Amino acid sequence: MIKTTPQIEVRNLTIGYDDYVLMKDISFTVNKGDIFIVMGGSGCGKSTLLHVLTGLKAPKSGKIFIDGLNFASASPEKKKDLMRHCGILYQSGALFSSMTLAENIALPLQQYTDYSDKVISELVSLKLSLVGLAGFEDFYPSEISGGMKKRAGLARALALDPEILYCDEPSAGLDPISSKLLDDLILDINKSLGTTFVIVTHELASIFAVGNNSVFLDSGSKSIKGYGNPKDLLKNPPNDIVLNFLTRGEKEHG
Amino acid sequence: MELSHHISRQNMTVTFCGDFVNYTDDKAKESLYDSFEHTPLQSLDIDCTGLQKWDSTLVVIICELIKEAKKKSVTFQMTGFPDSLKRLVDLAFSVNRNPPPHEDISLPWLEGLGSWGVSRWHAFCKGIEFIKQTFASLGRMFIGKAVFRRVDFLFALEDCSYKAIAIVSVVSFMVGLILAFVGAIQLRIFGVEIYVASLVAIGMTRIMGAIMTGIIMSGRTGASYAATIGTMQVNEEIDALRTMGIPVTDFLVLPRISSLIITMPILTMLSDFMGVLGGAAVGVFMLDISVEEYWKYTYAALKIHNFLVGLFHGFIYGFVIAICGCYYGVNCGRNADSVGVATTKAVVSSIVWMILVTGLMTVIFEEMGL
Numbered sequence: 001m002i003k004t005t006p007q008i009e010v011r012n013l014t015i016g017y018d019d020y021v022l023m024k025d026i027s028f029t030v031n032k033g034d035i036f037i038v039m040g041g042s043g044c045g046k047s048t049l050l051h052v053l054t055g056l057k058a059p060k061s062g063k064i065f066i067d068g069l070n071f072a073s074a075s076p077e078k079k080k081d082l083m084r085h086c087g088i089l090y091q092s093g094a095l096f097s098s099m100t101l102a103e104n105i106a107l108p109l110q111q112y113t114d115y116s117d118k119v120i121s122e123l124v125s126l127k128l129s130l131v132g133l134a135g136f137e138d139f140y141p142s143e144i145s146g147g148m149k150k151r152a153g154l155a156r157a158l159a160l161d162p163e164i165l166y167c168d169e170p171s172a173g174l175d176p177i178s179s180k181l182l183d184d185l186i187l188d189i190n191k192s193l194g195t196t197f198v199i200v201t202h203e204l205a206s207i208f209a210v211g212n213n214s215v216f217l218d219s220g221s222k223s224i225k226g227y228g229n230p231k232d233l234l235k236n237p238p239n240d241i242v243l244n245f246l247t248r249g250e251k252e253h254g
Numbered sequence: 255m256e257l258s259h260h261i262s263r264q265n266m267t268v269t270f271c272g273d274f275v276n277y278t279d280d281k282a283k284e285s286l287y288d289s290f291e292h293t294p295l296q297s298l299d300i301d302c303t304g305l306q307k308w309d310s311t312l313v314v315i316i317c318e319l320i321k322e323a324k325k326k327s328v329t330f331q332m333t334g335f336p337d338s339l340k341r342l343v344d345l346a347f348s349v350n351r352n353p354p355p356h357e358d359i360s361l362p363w364l365e366g367l368g369s370w371g372v373s374r375w376h377a378f379c380k381g382i383e384f385i386k387q388t389f390a391s392l393g394r395m396f397i398g399k400a401v402f403r404r405v406d407f408l409f410a411l412e413d414c415s416y417k418a419i420a421i422v423s424v425v426s427f428m429v430g431l432i433l434a435f436v437g438a439i440q441l442r443i444f445g446v447e448i449y450v451a452s453l454v455a456i457g458m459t460r461i462m463g464a465i466m467t468g469i470i471m472s473g474r475t476g477a478s479y480a481a482t483i484g485t486m487q488v489n490e491e492i493d494a495l496r497t498m499g500i501p502v503t504d505f506l507v508l509p510r511i512s513s514l515i516i517t518m519p520i521l522t523m524l525s526d527f528m529g530v531l532g533g534a535a536v537g538v539f540m541l542d543i544s545v546e547e548y549w550k551y552t553y554a555a556l557k558i559h560n561f562l563v564g565l566f567h568g569f570i571y572g573f574v575i576a577i578c579g580c581y582y583g584v585n586c587g588r589n590a591d592s593v594g595v596a597t598t599k600a601v602v603s604s605i606v607w608m609i610l611v612t613g614l615m616t617v618i619f620e621e622m623g624l
Contacts, residue, residue, distance in 0.1 A: 080499040084499070086497070088494065096486075096491055098409070107500070110401075
């Protein structure tokens with residue numbers, strides 16, 4: 001039996017905008033080394049959940065424990081300290097357009113470490129090599145393709161060797177080959193660095209390719225309708241909503 | 255194309271014959287719908303046996319008929335429909351035609367007014383918080399702990415310094431010219447046109463130079479700050495900064511605010527000079543005042559305290575423009591339209607705040623005897 005250690009624990013979390021509730025009282029646990037998928041239909045609150053998990057948005061109620069510490073109610077300093085161990089890959093890459101790729105990746109290193117310029121430069125080259133962009137240090141984001149932007153965004157997210165990496169729709173807008181390459185990269189990084197991934201996506205191919213644990217958010221009931229390995233959820237769907245989603249509505253329960 | 259219908263024994267048969275492409279005969283359609291509505295019917299037969307080419311204008315008529323038939327519980331049948339047309343009609347009815355009821359969020363007027371007041375108060379507090387954070391960033395900058403790149407500061411400085419010279423010069427020259435021209439008309443009545451030189455010199459150095467520079471820079475640079483930072487918000491770059499723990503006011507606001515408060519007084523000086531030059535053009539070429547005499551009166555009217563008050567206005571305007579531009583950029587929504595809204599708000603609010611601040615400073619300087 002594989003020993004699992006909880007890394008992110010979400011307890012009775014309620015999220016939403018103003019008076020509108022997107023998800024009510026949801027709870028789940030992400031274990032160390034998981035590639036955890038947050039899936040669900042459009043508008044169910046996946047990205048909002050990610051914003052709450054990364055501290056960009058406050059939850060309406062509930063608790064989020066990261067390595068046992070309550071992130072949701074932590075002071076800004078404590079949050080900053082916890083986020084030091086987290087990287088984020090945004091849907092658009094979110095690279096700073098006025099900076100080269102090297103400058104983008106160097107920014108968190110300059111912010112959080114006392115490394116010399118030489119060490120930072122070496123680390124930047126290493127991170128770019130890891131994502132297959134060696135030699136692209138002096139390119140600006142506008143000079144590279146969408147898939148490369150995602151890879152560069154991943155390199156920046158990996159800059160500080162994070163223990164947790166949040167990814168918002170990593171394969172959105174990518175062609176199938178680039179999407180597959182990015183999935184492979186996520187698997188490689190997970191295996192080689194032991195990084196925990198929390199991936200928000202509704203791309204079925206990616207869900208089955210990389211995910212080993214998941215939650216399915218349902219906008220109708222504002223709750224979790226499926227929890228577990230996506231492949232197991234497909235084999236033994238807990239309900240028609242999850243089955244419909246995982247089979248693109250092509251199979252019916254039973 | 256032919257659209258015909260006939261009724262017998264409570265059965266209506268509607269026949270479509272020939273090509274139904276771009277069908278626009280509203281009279282025929284109205285007559286059909288009228289008959290259908292006002293005749294007691296039990297069944298409807300839509301016959302497309304003779305149909306050749308067709309497009310969506312035909313589908314609209316058929317769907318309308320089916321919808322009405324369903325409403326009146328009239329049984330209907332489709333005869334001679336091409337497969338593609340039948341599939342399209344089925345598709346049109348397969349989607350949910352009853353959207354969820356739209357929540358009415360309108361409030362009674364008193365509650366609405368209160369809600370508006372509360373939202374304005376929250377916006378005001380948000381603005382104050384942003385200014386506090388900006389001052390904290392300025393404080394960190396002075397002790398060398400702010401997180402911003404020198405290159406960003408240099409780019410911002412370049413944008414609001416020599417690149418703004420041309421527009422500030424031209425507009426200020428024209429303002430000086432207009433000021434002199436309007437003044438001369440009044441002063442001529444008393445035969446003292448020579449005082450045009452004093453009017454322009456005092457007017458430009460005391461306030462007009464700073465105000466004109468402020469308005470130009472608000473439209474040029476303030477708008478650009480809001481658009482640039484707003485686009486960064488749309489592209490999630492600001493989220494990335496926040497999650498990296500980098501204060502947005504350090505990284506994005508400091509380079510812009512510091513470059514604008516440095517360059518605004520300098521541009522104000524340029525504006526003063528160009529305004530006086532514009533006034534001189536009117537004095538010398540229209541009022542036949544000699545250059546020496548114009549200069550003598552200008553020099554006599556120039557007072558150091560007026561000049562310094564003007565520069566101080568320029569400095570404060572620089573702060574106001576940068577704060578408004580950056581605030582609306584950082585608080586921009588997440589779509590292209592929001593960037594336009596943020597830009598407009600930045601320009602409008604910076605001009606309004608400049609005028610309000612000018613009023614306040616005028617009272618203060620008056621009390622100080624300046």
